[in-house]
Amino acid sequence: SAVISQKPSRDICQRGTSLTIQCQVDSQVTMMFWYRQQPGQSLTLIATANQGSEATYESGFVIDKFPISRPNLTFSTLTVSNMSPEDSSIYLCSVQGAQGNTIYFGEGSWLTVV
Amino acid sequence: GNSVTQMEGPVTLSEEAFLTINCTYTATGYPSLFWYVQYPGEGLQLLLKATKADDKGSNKGFEATYRKETTSFHLEKGSVQVSDSAVYFCALNSGGSNYKLTFGKGTLLTVNP
Numbered sequence: 001s002a003v004i005s006q007k008p009s010r011d012i013c014q015r016g017t018s019l020t021i022q023c024q025v026d027s028q029v030t031m032m033f034w035y036r037q038q039p040g041q042s043l044t045l046i047a048t049a050n051q052g053s054e055a056t057y058e059s060g061f062v063i064d065k066f067p068i069s070r071p072n073l074t075f076s077t078l079t080v081s082n083m084s085p086e087d088s089s090i091y092l093c094s095v096q097g098a099q100g101n102t103i104y105f106g107e108g109s110w111l112t113v114v
Numbered sequence: 115g116n117s118v119t120q121m122e123g124p125v126t127l128s129e130e131a132f133l134t135i136n137c138t139y140t141a142t143g144y145p146s147l148f149w150y151v152q153y154p155g156e157g158l159q160l161l162l163k164a165t166k167a168d169d170k171g172s173n174k175g176f177e178a179t180y181r182k183e184t185t186s187f188h189l190e191k192g193s194v195q196v197s198d199s200a201v202y203f204c205a206l207n208s209g210g211s212n213y214k215l216t217f218g219k220g221t222l223l224t225v226n227p
Contacts, residue, residue: 001160031213042203042217043158058214092157096213101146101165103207103215107157 002027004106006093012112013083020079021109023093028073031096033103034066038089046091049076083113116141120204120218127194127225135189135221137178137204145206147171147180147187148215152201161189161202194225 003026013019023032032049046066047055055068070076080087093106121136139145149161149171162171167182176191187204204218 033213035215042219043215044217045214048214090157094215101207101213102148102160102163103213104160105150105158 001097001102001104002029002095004093004095004104006091006106006109008109009107010110010112012114015084015113017083018079018081019083019111020077021091021093023076023078023106025074025095029095030073032070032076033094034068034076034078035092035094035105036089037092037108043092046078049078080111083111085113087111088113116145116206116208116216118204118206118216118218120202120221122219122221124222124224127223129196129225129227130193131225133189133191133194133198133223135202135204135223137187137189137218139185139187139204139206141185141206141208141216143208145208147178148205148207149176149178149187149189150203150205150217152203152220154200158203194223196225196227199223199225 005024007022034046035043037043045058046061047057049068049070051070067079090108092108094103117140119138146165148163150158151161162173164171164180170179178187178189201220203220205215
């Protein structure tokens with residue numbers, strides 16, 4: 001499986017600020033995804049990060065709030081904009097594995113907004 | 115649309131007890147099924163998977179069999195350890211070129227010595 005590194009691993013952020021999370025994969029991958037896990041909840045897909053084009057967002061998530069970049073096949077960023085306490089979550093980068101339909105996750109970025 | 119229903123937790127067991135965490139699903143097409151595990155303070159790790167009916171996924175003593183007739187993918191382990199304490203998520207994707215995962219709500223397992 002691919003090795004997926006996320007930065008930062010944890011952060012405490014002030015309300016109204018924005019934070020960019022980086023995701024680096026040790027091999028080229030076609031599909032990259034961003035998920036959110038709110039406290040005590042399951043995971044929800046935010047968007048699919050498309051290389052060379054705009055991300056594809058799921059219902060309830062918009063580009064202005066969660067802009068995503070994917071400049072190449074090994075790297076993506078997710079920005080959480082104008083944060084509020086409701087954005088306190090774990091944000092997880094994930095990639096499609098070499099075996100096709102298996103998805104692997106990074107360690108997550110644990111954000112607390114105060 | 116797709117959905118996954120997991121056994122409500124938390125589940126508390128003694129070491130060496132038998133574990134079952136129930137998972138049923140609703141999906142179109144021929145989904146692939148997964149169990150992920152989240153240890154305290156960590157991200158998600160793939161535990162096991164099955165891609166077609168009657169497949170059995172297994173890893174670290176855990177097993178789950180893809181039962182199309184009952185739309186289930188129950189997780190089992192014959193003898194749990196304290197180190198198995200974690201949150202377990204059942205998930206599916208629709209297969210083909212659709213890699214979006216639909217997750218269950220997760221089941222917290224605590225194993226006491």
